[in-house]
Amino acid sequence: MTKKIYLIIFTALFIPSCTTGSITFQNLYTTIEPLLNPDRSIPERYNSDFPYAFASVRVGRGQLIYVVLSEANNNVLRWISEDGFELRTVNGKIIGSDGFERNISFRDPSDEIALSNLGESNYVVSISSEYHSEFDTNMSLKRTQSKSIIKEDFEVNTIKWKGTNKYYLNENGKVYKSINSINPLMPNIEMYFYKIHKDH
Numbered sequence: 001m002t003k004k005i006y007l008i009i010f011t012a013l014f015i016p017s018c019t020t021g022s023i024t025f026q027n028l029y030t031t032i033e034p035l036l037n038p039d040r041s042i043p044e045r046y047n048s049d050f051p052y053a054f055a056s057v058r059v060g061r062g063q064l065i066y067v068v069l070s071e072a073n074n075n076v077l078r079w080i081s082e083d084g085f086e087l088r089t090v091n092g093k094i095i096g097s098d099g100f101e102r103n104i105s106f107r108d109p110s111d112e113i114a115l116s117n118l119g120e121s122n123y124v125v126s127i128s129s130e131y132h133s134e135f136d137t138n139m140s141l142k143r144t145q146s147k148s149i150i151k152e153d154f155e156v157n158t159i160k161w162k163g164t165n166k167y168y169l170n171e172n173g174k175v176y177k178s179i180n181s182i183n184p185l186m187p188n189i190e191m192y193f194y195k196i197h198k199d200h
Helices: 002-019 022-036
Strands: 054-059 065-073 076-080 086-090 093-098 102-106 119-129 132-146 149-156 161-169 175-180 189-194
Touching: 054 076, 086 189, 093 175
Parallel strands: none
Antiparallel strands: 054 065, 054 189, 065 076, 076 086, 086 093, 093 102, 102 119, 119 132, 132 149, 149 161, 161 175, 175 189
C-alpha cells in the first residue's frame, strides 16, 4: 500500500513537469548531472585559455578538488588548491603533501625517484598527522611496467604498511592519471593531469 502511494505521488509530480516543456526537464537534468558525471565537471575557468597546468584530486570517494601548478623545480612540481591543500609530485608520483589530516614527505628525494627508474629502491619518508607526532621511517619501492601502466609496490615494515601505487601513461609517455597512497589510514589519492607540464 505504501509503495503505491509513493508511486502515485512521484507520477503526479514528475509527469506534469515533463509535459510542461523542455525547460523544466532541462533544469532537472542540470541539477542531477554532477551526480551522474562527477569526474567530468571541470570548472569553466579551466578552459582552453587557462595558462597553467592543473590537476583534479580526489581522496577516496570524497569531493573532487582542483590544484594548479605553482612551481617547477628540478622536476618537482608543486600544486596548490584554493582551500590550502598542497601536493608535490615527480612524474605524477606524490612525494609530499600538506593540508590534509595525514601527510607524507620524501626526505631528500634523488633523481632515482623518477618513474623511468624501474626496479627496487629505498627512501626515508616523514609521516605526519593531526593525531600523532611526525616521524621518519624507511620505505622500499619496487616498480614494474606493463604497456602503459607503471605499478609501484611499496612497503614500510615499521608500521606494517604496504600497497601499490599506479601510474597511467599517455601516448607521449607522460603520466595523465595516478593513484597514490600517502598514509595507511587514508584512502588513495587519485589525480588527473591536464595541460601537462614539460617537466611532469
